[in-house]
Amino acid sequence: MPTPPQDRASDPPPEGSVQPPQGDLPEPGSPTAEAEPGPDAATGPAGAEDEYAAALKEVEDRWRRALADLDNLRKRHARELDRERGGERARTAAAFLPVIDNLELALNHAGSDPGAIVEGVRAVRDQAVSILERLGYERHAETGVPFDPSRHEVVGVVQDPDAEPNTVAQVLRAGYGEAERQLRPAAVTVAKRE
Secondary structure (H helix, E strand, O other), X not given: OOOOOOXXXXXXXXXXXXXXXXXXXXOOXXXXXXXXXXOOOOOOHHHHHHHHHHHHHHHXXXXXXXXXXXXXXXXXXXXXXXXXXXXXXXXXXXXHHHHHHHHHHHHHHHOOOOOHHHHHHHHHHHHHHHHHHHOOOOEEOOOOOEOOOOOEEEEEEEEOOOOOOOEEEEEEEOEEEEOOEEEEOEEEEEEEOO
């Protein structure tokens, strides 16, 4: 004997399932009393306003994007300009290094014959060093400071019982600049203990 159909209204529908419409449906082909125009009917003032608002929104979006692109272009150009300026300053300052080295050598050898030449050479060296400092490359020739591989280049190790280990005992060639803006590190000897 067949079982009568059970009322399924009390059971919840499975999740994600499509439910059939409830109630009476209008018959196909019969017009309803409150027929609304479809999305294609843009004949009324509301349709023209919607098109105008959509066009305005699109133009505003394009305008904001253009402003953002322009701002990004300005920032990128400023970064590239700063990088080029830094590179040019480094090339200019590097051209002075041999002059300073030769003047320091002359000062070392002229110490045995004190005369006017020593003062002149010293003045030229000081002038060249001040030019480098104005360009942003400060001179580093300190002794007794802890060895820093980013600022010092070890050319020798000396045993010095009076000095702290791993400190600069002697500067053989001065260094110029700091961190990323360094022309060259200082050539130094480092103290060590036995």
